[in-house]
Amino acid sequence: MAQRTFPPVQEPSNIPKSTITEALKVLIDVRNHPVLIHCKRGKHRTGCLVGCLRKLQNWRLASVLEEYKHFAGTKWRENDICFLEAYDVSCIRHCLQSIIYRYYASRNRRILCSEEGVQKSRIASSV
DSSP: OOOOOOOSSSSSGOOOOHHHHHHHHHHHHHGGGOOOOOOSSSSSSHHHHHHHHHHHHTOHHHHOOOOOOHHHHOOOOOHHHHHHOOOOOOHHHHHHOOOOEEEESOOOEEEESSSSSOOOOOOOOOO
């Protein structure tokens, strides 16, 4: 079970891009599923992370913002909207292209991401 934390969002720049990117890596790794995403009230930090996931899933920005506002209710914040508009998912898309699986044994599978360049997929089996 993985647990990740990040600070409250008072200003869009308060959540480091790397924190959201690391959280997205956990979310897209099916070995971590099922996943529960939650923050203190389940609106702002959760909404920002899910909104970034939706952008990664190629949702239109208008739909991302509509979903965020729907679940945040009257408590939605302009700072969160700015954060969602500004977050660039290309960094995680680059990582997705470079993910490789290495099998050291049938049970020990890990996802590795090389930020330096795209690596070709390689599967090594111990069979």
